[in-house]
Amino acid sequence: MTKTIHIKLNKKFYSIAALALFLIGALIFSLVYFGVYNVSALTGHTTPVYKFLEHARIQAVDARIDDEVPDLSTFNWQTSGIANYKRHCVACHGAPGVAPEPFSLGMMPPPSAIVRVARQRSPAELFWVIENGIKMSGMPAWKYRLSDDEQWELVALLKKLPTLSKSEYAQLAQKSTGTGSNKAIKDIISQTPEEQALAKPTSTQQSAGEALSGQVAMQQYNCSSCHVIDGIASATYHVGPPLNNMVNRRFIAGTLPTTRENLIQWIMNPPHFKPQSLMPNLHVKRHHAEIMVDYLYQIADDNQSY
Incomplete structure (x- = not known):
């Protein structure tokens, strides 16, 4: 008898807790969906x-x-x-x-x-x-x-x-x-793409640690603000073409034949190859450009497998 009462109380408690969580979730959703929560930076966050x-x-x-x-x-x-x-x-x-x-x-x-x-x-x-x-x-x-x-x-x-x-x-x-x-930053910025191509990570440990971080590198250089890229959440509207199948196009920006090395060089300094391009020079390091291109090949292979 006591065990039966205990089970019933537990069920009642969990039912009340689930209902409370649902109501809290519904309230938060409503505040966001109907624009009640003010995102203005003039008012700051609530406590x-x-x-x-x-x-x-x-x-x-x-x-x-x-x-x-x-x-x-x-x-x-x-x-x-x-x-x-x-x-x-x-x-x-x-x-x-x-x-x-x-x-x-x-x-x-x-x-x-x-x-x-x-x-x-x-x-x-x-x-x-x-x-x-x-x-x-x-x-x-x-x-x-x-x-x-x-x-x-x-x-x-x-x-x-x-x-x-x-x-x-x-x-x-x-x-x-x-x-x-x-001074080191200024030296890097003044380098030609050919000189930048010779630059390597400062340590093998850094290179190994970033070997699988192409997706993160593209996020950190804010590529998704202008391009749709699989696996990276971004704004709804973009000014550049989607990059999901970039490696299978014949030319990069209608200028360079699409090869791995040309993609790396393009990412490092687009205006060098196409001065009228709206894509700026973000001073992407050589080893970062390499893992970014690796990620472009990865998502292209993923797209082709579907």
């Missing part, structure tokens, strides 16, 4: 949404970080680290005595206060966020743009920032001008 996003970020990072951290004192944060921070980070996060750019002040969610972040988060957490970015914010992933050493230089700098005065940061920032990775 529940903000807390949900923050909790999701914390849990996701904690579940994925690697606790193995190199000795930060061995990284050149004083020149190369600050040079990259000035180029990529200060516009959104600011620095001691340096305000973020006006556009970042209206971002939702707003970029974190860098000194607070540097104090509260471990080096492993900082590296993960720098490398992977946060898709629910404006924080980009730097995996395909900066080497591991450059990312660790930024981590080392971030851990030092809370101890720097306004004048100390200004002095270091001034010294870093024209040095470190900024």
Whole structure:
């Protein structure tokens, strides 16, 4: 008798819980479908949404970080680290005595206060966020743009920032001008496609780690903003042709015969081969272009198999 009552109570509890979840889901769907939830960045997120996003970020990072951290004192944060921070980070996060750019002040969610972040988060957490970015914010992933050493230089700098005065940061920032990775970036941009073709990954480990990441590379270079690409979610409207069967076309943009090497060269610098092309030079690295082309061949094979 007692067991029967217990089973009935369990069934009633699960039925009520399922109904409650259904009603909550229906409410959220209605708020979105009928445009009740305001997406305007003028109003910001509601407290529940903000807390949900923050909790999701914390849990996701904690579940994925690697606790193995190199000795930060061995990284050149004083020149190369600050040079990259000035180029990529200060516009959104600011620095001691340096305000973020006006556009970042209206971002939702707003970029974190860098000194607070540097104090509260471990080096492993900082590296993960720098490398992977946060898709629910404006924080980009730097995996395909900066080497591991450059990312660790930024981590080392971030851990030092809370101890720097306004004048100390200004002095270091001034010294870093024209040095470190900024020069390396300028050198790469000025290279011809032939010179870029000789560029290889800085380490075999990096090359192996990216061997199966063509899909991610195409996402990180924002190819899907202009092209339909299988396996990559994107906007509804596009300005360029779909790439799903690109490798089986006779010519690339009506200019180059379609071969693997020509596709790589085209991705690296389209205006070099067709100056009037609307496709800009995104300064795609050689090994990134290679895995992107590999992915184009993969999705073309998948399409032909159906």
